Amino acid sequence: MAKKVHIPIQLIIEHGAIQKLPETQVFNWVEGKKVALVSGRGSTRKVTERIESVIADHVAESKFLCCENNTLDTINELEREVLEDTPDIIIGVGGGKALDVSKVVGTRSNVPVILFPTAISSDAICSPVAVIKMLNKSTSIGVKMPQAVIIDLDILSSCPPRLMSAGIGDLLSNKTALFDWKLAHYAKKEEMNTFAGLMANNAVESFMNTLNHPDVDRSEMIKVASESLIMSGIAMSIAGSSRPCSGSEHLISHALDYHCGGKALHGEQVAIGVLVAQYLQGQRSKVESLLPYYEKLGLPTHYEDLGYTREEMHRAIRMAPTMRDRYTILNEFELTDEFIDHILDEVYPIEAKNRYRLIGSSVG
Incomplete structure (x- = not known):
């Protein structure tokens, strides 16, 4: 029996997308309708005003x-405002938090959502999952997919390079997440959707192929990264969970948030977690081959570059399996203090420090 998969009706990725909006089907959706625009107060508000x-x-x-933040209090307040005078469409503008909050509010109030990402710092730009904070803990919840995603490449090109690097860090985790998903499937812990796995893998492969091209420029890299993150979101929709793009590396990032203060961007923490996940998955050669890409992309190669101490990283790895009921490579090992110390020594040697700071947060 075929499965019904929800994906955006419209996907627009081009330069000048905001100004070209009247030429699109999306414009017909908002014409004559009540619209609520959700964004932060800073630079994203200026983009929102352009759209308006x-x-x-x-x-x-x-x-x-x-949208001040992605806490449950903020979501509840925005939902109250929406329900007081319910709009026909919600337009979410911004990075991961504003987009996630827009999806949650739209889902809870049964209002379709159009997303205008101003950064690609995570796969929140198009996914059936939103990350919110409840009791200071980051929690992933299911939401409806956006009705449309519109990416103005001119806007993305002016966003801080560090945000794009973080988004790519989130994208690279597809590889370790898929390994963990297969592991859980072989252990008879859950079913695996081969089609979703294929799409998640192709998403990261597409980006890596572009990155390896000798003549690629930053504009093309941004476009392909956007497309790959959207493919990742659709893979999650097909799977019915975040499994194709979230495994042990994400559990480590969630533990850093919950137990160590969440000092860095989600995608940066995930990138640090990928190195641990690949090491435990027996792919040490892939850890070593990833490091030049990390340096090129401005991704951290050591937890201290993100402000974490050895003790905090030790705690995050130890607590990672408890962050959610998800079988990963972490469940295959007894995470004793001695073993975690060994992981830290192997994965994060002294010479891995400061590579991030030395090259800055640049991409391309």
């Missing part, structure tokens, strides 16, 4: 809603 100026003369009503 393009649609202002054609919508029945538009109002701005401020």
